């Protein structure tokens with residue numbers, strides 16, 4: 192497996208990136224609209240403030256990660272996806288590490304991300320986060336499992352929460368990790 196810049200892929204591989212995005216987020220209803228996944232992938236081409244990296248094995252695309260240059264010193268990780276049959280092989284972790292290396296090369300000090308809990312998986316799903324949102328975030332625990340805990344394994348910590356981001360009891364969980372110091 193190697194990790195390459197999205198713009199190095201051929202058109203069929205870029206199309207496959209959109210398929211992976213659609214299929215991996217099917218359960219949560221993400222990228223369900225017509226051409227939504229294709230538009231998301233296209234937004235990273237050509238690279239600039241938005242860039243993406245793909246994990247490939249031969250000609251096969253295994254997954255991808257995007258980076259968005261939102262702040263001068265912090266980079267947003269979005270999106271991250273691994274083709275469902277390829278999950279659990281360490282590909283997601285490798286993509287996050289590669290994104291962090293790119294972020295550091297661009298002078299960033301931190302990487303941050305938002306991970307929605309729209310279908311359950313954490314103790315905050317279905318809960319009223321007001322009042323004391325941050326105390327509830329600090330006590331978050333897995334129920335059926337969620338990428339929040341994947342990111343936690345990679346050193347990301349909770350840095351905020353958007354209550355009801357996707358409907359009542361469906362928050363967006365914000366996480367971040369320092370990757371360099373001044």
Ligand SMILES: CC(C)(COP(=O)(O)OP(=O)(O)OC[C@H]1O[C@@H](n2cnc3c(N)ncnc32)[C@H](O)[C@@H]1OP(=O)(O)O)[C@@H](O)C(=O)NCCC(=O)NCCS
Nearest residue numbers: 215271272273278279280281282283284306337338340341
């Ligand atoms: C989340 C996702 C990117 C993880 O990628 P992956 O390649 O399956 O994960 P890895 O194999 O690299 O896992 C790395 C470690 O995290 C753990 N892990 C993976 N998913 C986890 C989860 N949901 N909860 C807890 N731990 C998890 C793995 O067990 C592994 O642990 P180990 O190092 O002790 O063996 C992948 O499941 C995915 O694409 N999901 C659908 C899209 C999605 O939810 N993206 C994130 C949106 S913010």
